Amino acid sequence: MTQTSEKPSRATDSEIFEARIDAICRAQYGAPVSHLKRLSGGASQESWQYICDGRAYVLRRNPRGQNTSSNALPKATEAAVLEAAAAAGIAVPRVSYICAPSDEIGEAYVMEFIEGETIARKILRDGEFDAVRPNLARQCGALLARLHQIDVSALPELPYSDAAGELEKYTGFLRQHKQPHPVFELAIKWLSDNLPPEKSCARGPALVHGDFRNGNIMVSPEDGLVALLDWELTHIGDPMEDLGWPCVPSWRFGQHDLPVGGFGQRAEFYDAYRGEGGEVDEASARFWEILGTLKWGIMCAVLMSATFESGADPSVERGSIGRRSSETEIDLLRMLLEQD
Amino acid sequence: MQDRPAAEDLLAAVRRFLTDTAMPQLQGHAAFNARVAGNVLDILTRELDLAPGFQKAELARLKTLLNVTPEAEADLLSLNRQLCDKIASGEMDLTTPGLQDHLIKITMGKLAIDQPKYQGYNTAQAKDWPEQESK
Numbered sequence: 001m002t003q004t005s006e007k008p009s010r011a012t013d014s015e016i017f018e019a020r021i022d023a024i025c026r027a028q029y030g031a032p033v034s035h036l037k038r039l040s041g042g043a044s045q046e047s048w049q050y051i052c053d054g055r056a057y058v059l060r061r062n063p064r065g066q067n068t069s070s071n072a073l074p075k076a077t078e079a080a081v082l083e084a085a086a087a088a089g090i091a092v093p094r095v096s097y098i099c100a101p102s103d104e105i106g107e108a109y110v111m112e113f114i115e116g117e118t119i120a121r122k123i124l125r126d127g128e129f130d131a132v133r134p135n136l137a138r139q140c141g142a143l144l145a146r147l148h149q150i151d152v153s154a155l156p157e158l159p160y161s162d163a164a165g166e167l168e169k170y171t172g173f174l175r176q177h178k179q180p181h182p183v184f185e186l187a188i189k190w191l192s193d194n195l196p197p198e199k200s201c202a203r204g205p206a207l208v209h210g211d212f213r214n215g216n217i218m219v220s221p222e223d224g225l226v227a228l229l230d231w232e233l234t235h236i237g238d239p240m241e242d243l244g245w246p247c248v249p250s251w252r253f254g255q256h257d258l259p260v261g262g263f264g265q266r267a268e269f270y271d272a273y274r275g276e277g278g279e280v281d282e283a284s285a286r287f288w289e290i291l292g293t294l295k296w297g298i299m300c301a302v303l304m305s306a307t308f309e310s311g312a313d314p315s316v317e318r319g320s321i322g323r324r325s326s327e328t329e330i331d332l333l334r335m336l337l338e339q340d
Numbered sequence: 341m342q343d344r345p346a347a348e349d350l351l352a353a354v355r356r357f358l359t360d361t362a363m364p365q366l367q368g369h370a371a372f373n374a375r376v377a378g379n380v381l382d383i384l385t386r387e388l389d390l391a392p393g394f395q396k397a398e399l400a401r402l403k404t405l406l407n408v409t410p411e412a413e414a415d416l417l418s419l420n421r422q423l424c425d426k427i428a429s430g431e432m433d434l435t436t437p438g439l440q441d442h443l444i445k446i447t448m449g450k451l452a453i454d455q456p457k458y459q460g461y462n463t464a465q466a467k468d469w470p471e472q473e474s475k
Binding site: 180185254316319323326327336 | 372373376377379380383417420421423424427428430433434440443444446447448450451454455458459460461463464467
């Protein structure tokens with residue numbers, strides 16, 4: 001793991017922070033920084049956009065430059081995965097520079113800025129995306145098939161997680177919380193009785209993005225899918241996880257009849273995946289949809305509520321997200337009764 | 341007995357202040373947070389109205405499901421924990437008489453309070469899933 005600067009808290013001071021970005025720009029591109037601004041979104045990651053020598057860049061780092069949280073990859077590893085994905089022809093932002101400890105801004109890397117939209121409600125509703133929306137599910141399927149065929153032996157060491165491990169982890173969060181959730185218990189029982197085989201696909205464990213959903217795919221009105229972002233949960237595991245997660249009803253943003261992200265059907269998503277050499281185990285993908293819905297439900301009911309109640313984040317917004325657990329309970333019931 | 345004005349009327353006054361006076365003067369993240377706060381006030385208003393009846397109905401069904409006599413002293417939290425244990429152990433499942441009906445009703449009740457416009461809830465309503473009863 002990369003060493004953070006000795007005084008990461010000082011980097012929150014905007015003048016010192018800008019001076020450090022400026023130093024990186026001068027060293028790497030021979031020009032000063034301008035138009036530095038923080039991009040909205042990303043509670044778990046900071047993104048800063050700026051211009052240098054007429055080109056736009058985005059610097060991604062852990063909040064306030066601190067060391068990685070328990071789940072997130074070290075920034076240097078994330079950057080190496082992005083480079084491997086780009087080499088495999090996957091639309092990702094190109095990594096331009098991996099920050100060194102001497103840059104004193106914490107674990108971070110710089111990537112080239114890509115123009116596009118990530119806000120789901122705009123992609124799903126705004127007229128300018130009407131032309132590209134019908135093809136999005138196919139573009140997603142094709143991209144994931146290429147991603148899952150990347151040779152993992154050439155990558156730096158990545159965490160491993162599978163269905164049984166994820167189910168155990170989230171069951172643990174729920175049980176620690178003590179608040180009874182009969183519907184979550186029903187889902188946990190169903191999932192533990194229906195675990196996918198360890199090799200749900202002939203190829204076995206693959207590189208998994210781990211957060212493939214609306215919000216992390218960048219879409220342009222001209223070309224549709226132009227980039228896959230937010231790789232910090234990348235791991236080795238069951239590729240069907242990436243086919244299930246975008247179909248979690250909460251990521252459909254009010255378009256439930258279009259199960260893939262609120263923009264497409266499973267059949268076209270899977271067809272495109274197969275068309276690029278991928279192999280779909282539909283029962284396993286379905287398993288991951290249900291596990292994904294349970295995970296988001298437990299994140300709301302347990303993790304969001306706990307950080308609110310403990311005072312770690314006492315905001316109205318955080319507290320209200322806790323109450324979104326019930327939406328996942330109705331969705332889980334509909335899934336378990338085969339009505340979604 | 342608490343004096344008047346009633347809690348729901350006071351909540352409605354806060355909601356009006358937020359909507360009519362505060363929100364038009366806010367921008368950016370503060371405006372966003374005010375909208376979230378308004379949603380939370382609406383949840384509380386519905387909870388004050390609906391939760392007492394919902395909880396009585398839930399308690400009655402839990403006693404039936406768990407073979408507790410109607411007169412017995414039992415609280416929602418401990419009965420729900422018992423129910424969770426029985427589901428986790430496999431002793432009760434969707435084939436257990438009354439369980440599916442109970443789980444649907446408690447969940448429909450939560451959505452009626454938390455998010456009555458949620459699409460998954462509206463889809464369930466369209467398929468004639470029973471609403472939480474009120475006693």
